[in-house]
Amino acid sequence: MLTIACPHCGPRAQAEFVYERTVDSVVPLDAEPAEAVAALFTRANPRGEDDEIWRHTHGCGGWLVMRRHRVTHAISAIRAIGPETLP
């Protein structure tokens, strides 16, 4: 089980987190139809690193984006996302 460093709470057990989707699956609100379909229905799905959206659902409820390796599971970058992270 992974230990995930929640940007708000610190290192916590993976069981507290829920994976939601990949960053490349995000459909912007103003997406053109073709763009929306492509984002929603295709994935890079690499056998390597990818950017993923997780939520500390059973913790602070905050959202985070992490770069994680799909074979070693190593997390190389993690950041919070949401209104409070805006400049």
Add this chain to the structure above:
Amino acid sequence: MGRYSALSLLRGAFNGQSHWRPAWRHPDPKPAYDVVIIGGGGHGLATAYYLATRHGIRNVAVLEKGYIGGGNTGRNTTIVRSNYRQEPLSRMYETSLKLWQTLSDELNYNVMFSPRGALFLGHSDADMIRLAEKGDAMRNQGIDAELLSVDQLRKIEPLLDFSRDARFPIEGGMIQWRGGTARHDAVAWGFARGADAAGVNIIQRCEVTGIVREGNRAVAVETTRGRIAAGTIAICVAGHSGHVAAMAGLKLPVESQTLQAMVTEGVKPMVQTVVMSQSLHCYINQSDKGGIVFGGDPDNWPSYAQRGQPMTLEGAVAQGLALMPSLSRLRMLRCWAGVTDMSFDGAPIIGPTPVDGLWLNGGWCYGGFKATPGSGWLFADSLAHGRPHEIVEPFSLHRFERGAPVDENGVGPMPNHR
């Protein structure tokens, strides 16, 4: 290939079992084949077998990066059933189930398909209505389904918790008696032996590292054992579909996730059927060796690692104990994990790709094993005729951009919500 029979075993008793020949050869790859199938799992081997035996296409290679049957074919809970609500799915899985029934004879290899019944339990009136709906949909298509009362269930699975104050009280069930389990490794080995006998080259330890395109046509694969040209290239690599398709420049509606399962130490018979639940995510059956095989929720996060996290298994066990409390003192002996290619409606993807000469059979999520013979049968027919078989037409790659998903659970495109 020596024929397998009780007599041949008896003969072996007098010659020290010295007369057995290899079940399949270990050839070096040829420079070119009519069809190259990437992936030596059950689906790839079955496709090769039916191409060779039903369509006369014998100049076929199956390329396997490790050993045949080493992926999801050997990493599942061995359940076979066709009890689906959506007609495209039940038609496809029923095609498979019919093949399962005579597969041991067909292959002259006992795959131990055991139709002991695939049982879904209902825990509320609403569950029972949904089970009846599924059963009615199946019966409408001539597929067997029977609703069971609690009294009938008591006779079939007496160790279930039938108490009224159980957390998941049992209100009844729906059984498909023709469903059951099979010996997973034997399926790969049986198809391999049959395909090999029909002339197919099964090439193990041969990893595909690239797909060679000329214009929009795939013409060859690069492998760890050199370039192999192909008239048609067929991808049958389950959880690695996205990885292999990317070699041809394709992005698929697939996300690779982990599904774990486990087996306990063997005990004398205690679970007769395959026990599943309409409200819980656990699958319980007992293997012929006596181990209780347990499956549960997928890990629901992307991974190619063939390993999940232990809490997922613990959750499945907790649910299983809620259904059958006497399992408590049995011990988990082994657990394993497969890489599932989660598609974006939960249904497989079978058919041509936008690259000419490149076909895909993937996206099986966690429902691939039971489809093995049917998938091979339908895919071989599709490849042989250069068009998707009518039964797999709903499973085209472009159904997503068309807006025509085949969504058994109605949960939409995010695989981790499935």
Add this chain to the structure above:
Amino acid sequence: MSGVAREGATIGFTFDGTRYLARPGETLAAALLANGVRLVGRSFKYHRPRGILTAGVEEPNALVTVGRGGRTEPNTRATDLFVYEGLEARSQNRWPGLAFDLGAVFGLASKALPAGFYYKTFFGHARTWLKYEAVIRRAAGLGPAPTEADPDHFSQRALFADVAVIGGGRAGLLAAREALRAGKRVVLIEQDAVLGGGLLRDPREIDGQGSAGWIATVEAELRSGGARILTRTTATGHWDDNMLCLAQKLVEPGQVPGHGFAQRMWHLRAGEVVYATGLIERPIPFANNDRPGVMLSRAVRTYIRRFGVVPGRRVVVATTNDDAYETARALRDAGAEVVAVLDTRPAPAGADSGFAVLNDSVPQAAKGGRRGVKGLSAVIAGAEQHFAADLIAVSGGFSPAVHLHSQAGGALDWDEGARAYKAGAARQAARTVGSAGDPPASGAFRPVGNAKASFLDFQNDVTLADIDLAWREGYRSVEHVKRYTTLGMATDQGKTSNLPALEALAHAGGMTVPEAGITTFRPPYTPVTMGAMAGAAQGEHAVPTRRPALYAVHAAKDPIWLNAGYWKRPRAYPRGSETLAQAGLREARSVRQLVGLTDVSTLAKFEVNGPDAARFLERICATTVAKLAIGRGRYTIMLREDGLVFDDGTVWRLGENRYLLTSSTSGASRMATHISYVRNHLMPEAKVSVICVQEHYAAIAVAGPKSVAVMEQLTGEAPPRHMSASQPTIAGVPVHLLAASFSGERAFEVHFDARHAAAVWQAIDDAVAAAGGCAYGLEAMELLRIEKGHLVIGPDIDGRLSADDLGMGRMLNPAGGYIGHSTLHRPAFAEPGRKQLVGLESVNGDSIPEGAMLVPHLGARAEGHVTGAVRRVLGPGHIALAHLADGRARHGQEIYARSLTRGHTTRVRVVAPHFYDPAGERYRD
């Protein structure tokens, strides 16, 4: 009382019904040996008689069933079970008895039953196999299946450490002490009941102290320094990020726990893991090497030195290494006769040992039957020689216990000298210490015995001949060999058999052992009970139970409950001997004719505030929101990103920039996540606050023609008109009064602080009762809403239909912009044949089976199905909602609702899905 009288043997136990005595601290295996019991079990396939091979968790043979009733634990290793007073152990896999076992007939037929024989026979239709299989299943399995619920509790706990040391032998104790002295938080894990590991077998002086004293000194230092020492605890799995699962036996298998807990599962996260896991000794393959009386060399030593039990009097020692000479010394010291030491290595190995050493000696065959060995023949420098003996101590070398290291992704390096794999580079923060990192040298040899009787996997009866057969048949990958022969798949997971099998495979293929490959190590290291895996999540705690704020109020009325997801909700409040159907109908009629109240607290509710609240809601909701006047509300639907409807609800404008959004109970957590995702990822810049108030607000619906009067009486003011809101007080509690209806009658939802749930319910209940009405549950709600044509998430809105399919296409916000809008253009959304929502009326007044298929004529393919069906509340007849292909164009058609599973087919007429007050006149005051 049977067995051998011994000083200090005071603990009574039984084996197969015979009573014996054990000394404190003895394993069952030690106690059985001490009492002269050698035959302990039968093997899985051939039912061969088996004794005790090892003195540890690697035991393949000596499996027993212990305990009674719900504490029955089959397949318990006698070598890993400390005897307690009253222990009842039973041998397994034999009938009628252990000494005379009819199953041994499989052994007689073994020549016709090679590895994988079942793949080659029992052909025919699957139904035929089912018959053979029934016989095979009864013969297979090992111990009996438990049939009762477990009376004991299991617990789970989390644990954190800087350093986790696995193994409490000398190396582990040293590593733990070093870490502690460096100021680390230390956890020391030992599967045995006491610390010491190999020192218990081979005592020696350390730091000027005897073993026992040194162990006690270190243990005392660790404990006083705050290290946690977990004995009888096995690190069963090493997962990602140095997370370990530890299975702790709080009592022995089958034992009645003093405080309720039988076992505990620890989830440990460690900064660093130190493997001090030691070695596993390998047997030597020779004919009948599985007979009782063939024992691993170190096990012999353990029984002599730790337990004071000498397992034989005339002993042949067969070895590939120096370690077994220590066993010979232990035997001699204990007064046993060491007939010979057979060493596979050439001279001068063992030359100065003082024993009769025969070099270049490879064991060939053991003599003797189920009562135990009588001797051993060996090929010595090419010539065969026989030795009489009642015990054969064997050592085929040592394999480091690399299981956890490998599970954690560590590499394995082949050690040619030790003929074993040892830990290579670790992938996680972990290191190996002690003998596990430095296995002793072992000679190489070729087995010379009859391959068909030379066992590798004792429990699954896999022989050298089986490995050879697998290779000849083309099963060449080590994984194929394992799966084809079942080697290493028994309850001992191949701890003693894997390396000898790899040697055999390498020999068959003319390869080196590393070329033969190695199978994967997967958790658990030793089998772990499912009870411990589930922990406290058992029985009623298997999943959470959610009780709404009004739970106690309902419970006092003793309703019929419904499990709705995790929620417990009242389904009906029967009076007297009323059935569910009768109570539901009475409650529904009360709503139609008078008034009723019901608990709708489980609805999802979101407070949305801020200048961008309306803009935000017009993303979530596919209808318009911004046009709502303050104090007004509307029905709304929500689309997934793929354009299909996944939830519905109501949205209310409570103030200039303040909204309340409600959505379905069943979709509540999904909707909460969806809203949070949109807010955080898609609209982080929006000036809006969204708070999920699902459980903060209790909610009560009041419905019926008299609801207006009831609300007026309760609030002292005129209640809001339909789809309007006001903020009066009820019973002194400020409430949001929302005039919305699910039943089809004029109705109100009262939302308020859940802390006051009981008081507000009481006030409304009194007023409703005074008006002649009553409380109603979900059963009545179902009757009412289907008659009105209102939909629920799940059956009606099933995640497969578009707004247009549901007849709600005109509700969509023409300006677009909502989630799901950008995928609605896809062609399949506009193609014919789509399922559409329709109503059905029973033509002849019969009930309509819910879930039934809809067919145009009997025998036709299904064109839709019934999503919900009820009888009419007041009038006669049955009605239903359904999904039907091109249904909207088929109003007036007569078709069949057909349930073949229930033998119920009825003729129905397709109609619009509104059976009651379609114009909504009853909403007007």
